Amino acid sequence: MKRLKAIVLGAGYRGRAYAEYAAEHPDQLEIVGVADPVQARVIPAKYYWNDWRECLDDHPEADIVMVTMPDSLHHEPAIMALKSGYHLLLEKPISPTEDECREVIECALAEKRLVIVGHILRYTAYFAHVKALIDSGELGEVVSIAHQESAGFWKVAHSYVRGNWANSKKSSPIILAKCSHDFDLFVWWIGRKCRRVTSFGSIKLFRRENMPRGAATRCVDCPPYIERRCVWSARNMYVDHDELKYLFADHSDDAMRKLIEETEYGKCVYQADNDVPDHQTVMLEFEGGATVSHVMTGFTEKNVRTTRIAMTRGEIIGDGENLDVCRFDGNTVETGVPSVYRIPNRSRHGGGDFNLVSEMIRILRRNDPDEIRETTEEALQSHLICFAAERSRLAGGKVIEIN
Ligand SMILES: NC(=O)c1ccc[n+]([C@@H]2O[C@H](COP(=O)([O-])OP(=O)(O)OC[C@H]3O[C@@H](n4cnc5c(N)ncnc54)[C@H](O)[C@@H]3O)[C@@H](O)[C@H]2O)c1
Known part of the structure; x- marks a missing residue:
């Protein structure tokens, strides 16, 4: 080969x-x-x-x-x-x-x-198993999906209050930056185009008027009695804990100290340059009548996606790790995700990063013009939903049609 x-x-x-x-x-x-x-x-x-x-x-x-x-x-x-x-x-x-x-x-x-967009979730075993369960036809057709993207309080502060995606004018609206993955899953699972979208969302917490009195513009300058009680303290997130260090090529102690002293990652979360919502809800209607409600919120402990898919003959309930399948005829209740999805690997995003590259190589080696065209076309669908959702949010929840 x-x-x-x-x-x-x-x-x-x-x-x-x-x-x-x-x-x-x-x-x-x-x-x-x-x-x-x-x-x-x-x-x-x-x-x-x-x-x-x-x-x-x-x-x-x-x-x-x-x-x-x-x-x-x-x-x-x-x-x-x-x-x-x-x-x-x-x-x-x-x-x-x-x-x-x-x-x-x-x-x-x-x-x-061929264009493969970095929608890595569909290349993870967990979400691929949802797709396989739907495609098996055992549970009938998708009627509605209730999906919550719990973004995690620390992740939202890192990326969408202080970091690269905090300001939509400098990067993208959060619904595009964060949720195009989820909309890609819905398009993939339902296998049809989304036709109508409506959305609400705002910045609930990370705004100047919610700043504790006496807080400094940088966490390193903040009075200890305020900083100690602030879970979003940059020192707490980047120096005292390791969870986010993998995002930086150099995560030595010196580099992390410099990060909070000199960069936007050291700013007070109430005085950052953010304009993207910290919570947003989107409702979708697909061709054929299936509906989806999608909740993205930054006020959760964990960074996890939970899903309930209601189908004509059963239900799929996912907590982000395990899947319960409930058939209305009572025949089977299946739990868990079998390990049958492509090569097991050590890449991030539940193995999705490597599986995406592997899938790209498979498609290019196979070189089927129809598959190349369909894969490329489908990549656009989730983005069209994101733009419609943002237009709707800015118009106070107006229903937006996607052509
Ligand atoms: N698929 C996902 O789950 C996922 C997750 C995170 C980020 N992203 C997306 O991936 C992209 C990169 O994000 P990242 O987190 O890797 O950012 P990053 O800042 O770690 O990497 C971007 C790199 O681009 C380099 N760069 C900047 N200008 C350049 C130029 N003119 N020529 C060549 N290189 C240049 C920078 O030096 C930097 O090393 C973004 O668009 C982001 O939205 C996707």
């Missing part, structure tokens, strides 16, 4: 996550080049560039371009890579704007290239 060659544009957290696949499966994938102005060399490769444009201008020989740069640097490199004949592993979002998302997918279809 031919070994595929890939270039990584952006050697940050996501770039490293996908590139590691090549290290574990050198017979399938080789990373031939990496572009990153700061940390290109954290990923082993033959060639390095400072910037994605220099790399694509050189037109290195490869099959796949992995676009794993910040959200605002997806659209232009994606179009340039597709027009140069590369297939794309494109991190979500395709772009922060709807027009640009449509343009990327249209360009890929015109060039007959």
